[in-house]
Amino acid sequence: MPETAATPALPVAPLAALRRLEWRVRHAVETSLGGGYRSAFRGRGMEFDQVVKYAYGDDVRDIDWNVTARLGEPYRKKFIEEREVTVLLVFEDSPSLQFGSGDTTRREALLELAGLLLLLASINRDRIGLAHLRPEGPVLVPPVNGRGPIHHLAARLFAAPPPTQTAASALPAPGSLLPSLSALAPRHTIVVWLSDHPARPLPEGWSAFTRRNTVLGLRVDDPWDRAYPENAPAHPVYDPLSGRLVSLARDQASRVAHARWREARDASLAAWFPDPFSRHVVGADENRLDSLVRFFRRREAR
Numbered sequence: 001m002p003e004t005a006a007t008p009a010l011p012v013a014p015l016a017a018l019r020r021l022e023w024r025v026r027h028a029v030e031t032s033l034g035g036g037y038r039s040a041f042r043g044r045g046m047e048f049d050q051v052v053k054y055a056y057g058d059d060v061r062d063i064d065w066n067v068t069a070r071l072g073e074p075y076r077k078k079f080i081e082e083r084e085v086t087v088l089l090v091f092e093d094s095p096s097l098q099f100g101s102g103d104t105t106r107r108e109a110l111l112e113l114a115g116l117l118l119l120l121a122s123i124n125r126d127r128i129g130l131a132h133l134r135p136e137g138p139v140l141v142p143p144v145n146g147r148g149p150i151h152h153l154a155a156r157l158f159a160a161p162p163p164t165q166t167a168a169s170a171l172p173a174p175g176s177l178l179p180s181l182s183a184l185a186p187r188h189t190i191v192v193w194l195s196d197h198p199a200r201p202l203p204e205g206w207s208a209f210t211r212r213n214t215v216l217g218l219r220v221d222d223p224w225d226r227a228y229p230e231n232a233p234a235h236p237v238y239d240p241l242s243g244r245l246v247s248l249a250r251d252q253a254s255r256v257a258h259a260r261w262r263e264a265r266d267a268s269l270a271a272w273f274p275d276p277f278s279r280h281v282v283g284a285d286e287n288r289l290d291s292l293v294r295f296f297r298r299r300e301a302r
Contacts, residue, residue: 018115018154024289025119052078061211086143087121087128088185088213089114092195094171095135095163098240101224102285107162109220109284110194115154116289117192122150129185130156133171135163140184175203182212191215193272199264202271217273218295219281225265226283228258277302 051067054074062076091114097107121128129143130153139160141153181191190213197219209215229248236245248254273279280295282288 018119018151018158021112021115022119025116025123050078051075085121085124085126085190086185086188087117087126087190087192088131088143088181089117089128090131090133090181090191090193090195091157092133092171092193093160093163094196094198095240096196096198097220098162099222099238100284101222101229101237104284106196106220106222106284109282109288110196110218111158112288113218113220113282113292114157114194116292118150118154118157121145122147128153131177131181131184132157132160133177134160135171138172138177138180140180143185143189173203174200175205178203178205178209182209185213187212189213192218194218194220196220197265197269197272199261199268206272215273215278217269217279219269219279220284221281222284225262228255 051064052075054063054068054076058076062078064075064077067075091110093107097110098105100106100108118128125145127143127145128150130139130141132139132141141156144150144153185191191209193215195217197217231250236247238244239246269279269281277299280291282291
C-alpha cells in the first residue's frame with residue numbers, strides 16, 4: 001500500500017534549493033517562457049461550449065457522433081479552456097538514476113526538472129500532485145494548489161533519500177500502479193512521467209490511461225547514454241543497478257552493444273509516448289530550464 005501524504009518537517013537544504021530554482025523560473029516566465037507553459041499544458045479538461053463543424057487538424061476525439069450522424073457531415077464539440085490545470089508528476093525513482101559520468105547524476109537532473117515543473121505550477125496557479133515511485137513503495141500525494149503547499153510538496157521530494165542500491169531493488173511494474181494513478185487525479189489530468197525510461201513493454205491498461213489523460217514523458221540522459229565514451233576510463237565505474245564496480249571495455253563489440261541498447265531504449269520511449277511532441281529528452285549536462293522552455297515552445301508551435 002502507498003504511504004500516506006503527511007507532510008514532514010522541511011529540511012533547510014531543499015528549501016534553499018527551491019528558492020534558487022524559483023528565481024530562475026520566475027525570470028523565465030517573465031521573459032523567454034511567456035505563454036508557452038500554458039499552451040504546452042493545455043489539456044482536454046474543459047467546459048463544453050458548443051458544437052461546430054469539424055475542420056482538418058481538429059482532435060478527432062472531440063467529434064460529436066450523434067450530431068455528425070444527424071447532419072451527414074462531421075461536427076465536433078468545442079470547449080472553453082478551464083483556467084485551472086491539474087498536473088500529476090510521476091517521479092520514477094529507480095536505482096539506475098544514481099549514475100553520473102560528470103558532475104550531475106541522472107537523479108539530480110531529474111529532481112531539478114521535477115522542481116521546475118512544481119514551481120511553474122505554483123506560479124501559474126495550477127493544481128499539482130505527485131506520485132513518487134520507489135522500490136520501497138510509492139508515495140502518492142493528491143493535487144494541491146498554492147505556493148505554500150506546492151513548496152512543501154517539492155521540498156518533500158527533494159529531501160527523499162535515494163532508493164537502496166542493491167541488485168534486489170526494483171520498482172513495481174508500471175501497469176500495477178495505473179489504477180492508483182488514475183484515482184489520484186481527475187480525468188483529463190496532465191500527467192508528466194519523469195524517468196530514465198528503460199526499454200520495457202507497454203503495461204496493460206496504458207492505452208486507456210493515455211486516453212483518459214494527456215501524458216508527457218521526460219527522460220534524463222547522461223552523456224554516456226548518448227554515446228559510448230571514446231576513451232573509456234581505465235579505472236572501474238560504479239554500476240548502481242548491480243551495486244558493483246565494473247570496467248568499461250575499449251572494443252568494438254562494447255560499442256555495438258551500447259548502440260543497440262540505446263536504440264532499444266529510444267524505441268521504447270517512442271512506443272510509450274508515440275506523439276513526438278509528448279516526449280522530451282534532457283541531458284544531465286545541459287541547462288534543464290532552457291531544455292524545458294524548448295520543449296514547451298515545440299508544443300506551442302504545433
